[in-house]
Amino acid sequence: MPLTPIIEAFVLHFGEMGSHWGINRTVGQIYALLYVSDRPLPADEIAETLGFSRSNVSMGLKELQSWRLVRLQHLPGDRREHFSTPDDIWQIVRTLAEERRRREIDPTLTVLRDLLMEPPRSEADRLAQRRLAEMHDLIELLMRWSEDVQKLDNKDLVQLLRLGGRVVALLELKNRLPLLGRGKAGRSRPETTEADALAGADANDNNDTDRE
Amino acid sequence: MPLTPIIEAFVLHFGEMGSHWGINRTVGQIYALLYVSDRPLPADEIAETLGFSRSNVSMGLKELQSWRLVRLQHLPGDRREHFSTPDDIWQIVRTLAEERRRREIDPTLTVLRDLLMEPPRSEADRLAQRRLAEMHDLIELLMRWSEDVQKLDNKDLVQLLRLGGRVVALLELKNRLPLLGRGKAGRSRPETTEADALAGADANDNNDTDRE
DNA sequence: CTGAACTTTCAGAAATTTCTGAAATCCAAG
DNA sequence: CTTGGATTTCAGAAATTTCTGAAAGTTCAG
Numbered sequence: 079m080p081l082t083p084i085i086e087a088f089v090l091h092f093g094e095m096g097s098h099w100g101i102n103r104t105v106g107q108i109y110a111l112l113y114v115s116d117r118p119l120p121a122d123e124i125a126e127t128l129g130f131s132r133s134n135v136s137m138g139l140k141e142l143q144s145w146r147l148v149r150l151q152h153l154p155g156d157r158r159e160h161f162s163t164p165d166d167i168w169q170i171v172r173t174l175a176e177e178r179r180r181r182e183i184d185p186t187l188t189v190l191r192d193l194l195m196e197p198p199r200s201e202a203d204r205l206a207q208r209r210l211a212e213m214h215d216l217i218e219l220l221m222r223w224s225e226d227v228q229k230l231d232n233k234d235l236v237q238l239l240r241l242g243g244r245v246v247a248l249l250e251l252k253n254r255l256p257l258l259g260r261g262k263a264g265r266s267r268p269e270t271t272e273a274d275a276l277a278g279a280d281a282n283d284n285n286d287t288d289r290e
Numbered sequence: 291m292p293l294t295p296i297i298e299a300f301v302l303h304f305g306e307m308g309s310h311w312g313i314n315r316t317v318g319q320i321y322a323l324l325y326v327s328d329r330p331l332p333a334d335e336i337a338e339t340l341g342f343s344r345s346n347v348s349m350g351l352k353e354l355q356s357w358r359l360v361r362l363q364h365l366p367g368d369r370r371e372h373f374s375t376p377d378d379i380w381q382i383v384r385t386l387a388e389e390r391r392r393r394e395i396d397p398t399l400t401v402l403r404d405l406l407m408e409p410p411r412s413e414a415d416r417l418a419q420r421r422l423a424e425m426h427d428l429i430e431l432l433m434r435w436s437e438d439v440q441k442l443d444n445k446d447l448v449q450l451l452r453l454g455g456r457v458v459a460l461l462e463l464k465n466r467l468p469l470l471g472r473g474k475a476g477r478s479r480p481e482t483t484e485a486d487a488l489a490g491a492d493a494n495d496n497n498d499t500d501r502e
Numbered sequence: 503c504t505g506a507a508c509t510t511t512c513a514g515a516a517a518t519t520t521c522t523g524a525a526a527t528c529c530a531a532g
Numbered sequence: 533c534t535t536g537g538a539t540t541t542c543a544g545a546a547a548t549t550t551c552t553g554a555a556a557g558t559t560c561a562g
Binding site: 332349352 | 507509
């Protein structure tokens with residue numbers, strides 16, 4: 079892997095980015111290199127290209143494997159292990175989202191639930207628990223959504239994203255057509271009622287409501 | 291701020307979480323404390339409660355202010371500055387998303403664009419640029435979407451999230467009703483055609499297509 | 503002005519994280 | 533088995549990040 083100026087710049091930036099997101103520089107650079115490489119690379123070639131020690135690369139690859147972000151494969155006539163990233167970039171995003179959920183979000187939800195089960199010992203506790211409940215519900219909602227959307231195929235996903243905020247128009251349309259409700263029991267606006275708690279009583283346009 | 295067991299557990303967990311997301315433990319803990327506090331807190335009280343030096347808290351608050359995540363206010367009869375988080379948790383999410391975009395995503399897009407302008411000097415460059423373009427387009431699509439969705443009011447946002455993957459049903463409905471196209475020129479399926487590039491030619495159900 | 507109350511800055515200490523080379527381990531071909 | 537290339541492990545070194553106390557800066561009531 080010759081490391082042209084273009085590739086080098088990308089690798090360096092990606093490594094830097096990684097460190098802002100809780101991923102160490104080395105791991106970020108390794109991933110970036112694999113991402114733009116035209117073929118699977120063996121560890122020693124990565125080490126040489128990026129100027130890291132062989133053992134450091136081994137650690138990095140182990141980390142990436144534990145995130146299921148790289149795939150290991152053997153090439154015929156070469157005993158070394160070669161590493162590559164998926165071709166489909168959406169697959170990469172899906173994997174990343176899944177792993178972050180599994181490793182960080184789920185344990186957080188568990189902690190929040192545990193703390194919400196605890197009997198409050200003071201007024202401060204009672205208020206704190208109300209805040210924790212808000213956070214719990216928000217995270218759970220976002221995660222359910224992302225799990226769900228993640229299952230869409232690429233085409234639907236892209237179409238949905240391209241639609242952006244105009245999706246509300248569809249929501250309104252749906253709300254105006256009771257027949258299109260959630261199928262089973264023909265309630266006319268099934269989500270809205272349940273949504274109110276989290277949305278807050280005063281759900282005005284993009285309100286900057288702060289305490290004060 | 292007495293720091294009950296419940297609040298302490300939350301603060302500690304949040305600090306830990308922070309360090310997985312590129313935020314330092316101290317800053318995470320400070321934010322967590324402010325988040326569950328029933329009133330704005332002055333810096334020295336935060337320092338005492340969490341057991342940090344006053345100067346460390348000062349740094350942390352400065353950081354949080356630069357992210358626009360805390361609000362400074364003066365209470366009558368007290369010269370000290372008091373800090374608090376917004377009441378509306380969705381507002382917190384919006385701010386966080388905005389700042390991350392501004393600080394990390396936008397510069398990344400700029401780097402990617404710059405590298406895409408560069409004339410390729412080899413076949414490796416050409417392939418790398420193809421990959422960079424994919425990443426650029428994906429990030430841009432996600433960011434446009436999030437900017438857009440961020441403008442929705444809380445109620446619409448929650449409704450949208452609750453809908454989850456069932457939103458495809460709406461998409462299909464829309465695609466079947468040409469009249470509902472993007473308003474101006476009545477093209478029947480305006481997004482789909484443009485979406486194809488990023489979605490990949492073979493947009494099958496949740497395909498695990500990897501190289502190999 | 504002055505000085506008390508509060509806040510920020512910053513150089514170095516402390517803690518944490520990352521990185522390395524050497525040694526141990528693994529594993530397939532012979 | 534044994535051999536040798538390939539990989540992993542791990543203890544300590546190096547680098548980075550975080551944290552602190554002391555000093556400087558700011559603000560405002562009197």
